[in-house]
Amino acid sequence: MHVSRRALVRAISGVSVLAVVGLAAAVWFVYEPEIAPIARPDKASFDEAVVKRGEQLATVGDCIVCHTADGGKPFAGSRPLPTPFGTLYSGNITPDEATGIGHWSETAFDRAMKQGVARDGSNLYPALPYEHFTHVTDDDLHAVYAFLMTREAVSLTAPANKLIPGLGFRPLLAGWKLLFLHETSVQPDPSQNAEWNRGKYLVEGLAHCGGCHTPRNVAGGEELGSEFEGGVAEGWVAPALTARNPSASTWTQASLFNYLKTGSDENHSAAAGPMAAVTEGLSRLNDPDVKAISVYIAYKMHEGEPSVISDPSTIDNATQAANENSVGAHLFQGACAGCHGIGAPMADQARASLSTVTDLKLNDPTNAAMAILQGVSAPSGKGPYMPPFAGNLTDKEIVELLAYVRSRFTASPAWTKLESSVTSARREAQAQ
Structure with a gap:
């Protein structure tokens, strides 16, 4: 088939125009402008009642947990956040001008919270759950902003993220947000109170x-x-x-x-x-x-x-479980019965029976393995405490122990792939 030179040139020109238009559209979608820095707001410029409300809202959002490193200053960031794609480090959200958000206007803060875009226009990773924060009202975000801007300013730059090669290219996040960020509000249900x-x-x-x-x-x-x-x-x-x-x-x-x-x-x-x-x-x-x-x-x-809703029922198949797994029964008696056995002191302190623990009923044994490896500390300083056994029990012993407690305290079938789950849990615990 003969194609004239003029037709070929027109075709190539048409493709070029489409490519340029497509590239321009992609650049337009990825590009986010910088929002001009502002002078750090005076603490006295924020209403005290609004700051207090912002403190409660920031508590709901768990801001201090993700933005505070172990032993670090509150909200100063640098906490490692493990993800399937590598480790991210949380940012500094104190009002420090150089390393925090001291130069951020409320408009810049709102954009970050709802659209995942930093003041300088760079895309933020969804470890900041902006796909949920986009549902928050402007009034509530104003209160959170007031609270954060009245915290102690801390000079601290987060370490560089350690991600799978290629994922450090932030413009890719624009495509992620196109797929998964839906900017909507939470609509009240008139049939509910x-x-x-x-x-x-x-x-x-x-x-x-x-x-x-x-x-x-x-x-x-x-x-x-x-x-x-x-x-x-x-x-x-x-x-x-x-x-x-x-x-x-x-x-x-x-x-x-x-x-x-x-x-x-x-x-x-x-x-x-x-x-x-x-x-x-x-x-x-x-x-x-x-x-x-x-x-x-x-x-x-x-x-x-x-x-x-039903009342919890106590399950204790001690004899049957011991007959099926004498090794697990022996390990339980030595390491666990002092707190979890019948008549143990913990049972007299309104502590839960193992038969009510959700982790033992899940199809995945990961949580039960992690609890044994890392222990359990009462979040408020009062309540149940279990020491970590990572240094006392081998993976094989933990497998036997978990098989026993699953059989003794639940009506659920035996866990499958228990060995690999325990190995993975130890690897994960060591990485934290």
Whole structure:
């Protein structure tokens, strides 16, 4: 087929124009302008009542946990945040001008929180859960901004992120946000009361519970249609906050409130792993907001039907479990029975029986293994404490012990791939 030179030139020109237009569109989408720096606001310029409200809202958002390194100054950042794509280090959100957000206007702060874009126009990683913060009202973000701008200014630059090669190229995040960032508000349900709607707003917004308790796809985006069906956080399993939770039938609004406020509940044991830090923060949150959160989560767990709530039942198949696993029974007697055996002192202190612990009922043994390896500390300084056994028990011994307690204290089938799960849990614990 003969093509004239003029036609060929026109075709090439057309393709070139399309390429230029496409490139321009891509650049336009990726590009975010810098927002001019401002002089650091005077603390006295913020209303005291607004600052106090911002403190409570920042507590809901768990800001201090992610933005405070071990032994570091509050909100100064540099905390390592492990992800499947490498390690991120949280930023400094104190009002330091050089290394923090002291030069950030409220407009710049709002853009970062809702669109994941820093003051200088660079894209922020979704470890900052802006896909949830986008649901927060401007008035509440104003209060959080006022609170942060009245904190102690700390000069500290976070270490460089350690990511899989290529993922440090921040413009890629614009594509991620195109797929997974949906800028919407939380709409109240007129069929529910104000407390329920407050709980929904907090859970789906600042509290960003779905950030951990929702499964994610290979790109790290939350799976639509699977909200609150369970996820992973810092190597721990974040159980479902729906009826799929194996302990859903025994979670009540009252027990959820107690657990969130104190870090433990006599019918559900103690918070561990990342959840321990969450409950430590919520211990400082006002009771009405904690109650609203517990009301909404209880509704999700029971699909709006409180009648399905049942009393926890105690399971103790000691004889059968010992006959099936004498090694595990021996290890339990030596390492665990002093606290978890029948008549143990812990049982007389309103502590939960192992038969009520969600981690032992999950299909994945990761949390149970992590608890043995790392131990459990009461978030508020009061309540259950379990020492770490990483240096006392081998992986093989932990496998035997977990198989035994699963058989003795639950009606669930034996865990599969228990050996590899324990090996992975130890590797994860050592990396933290």
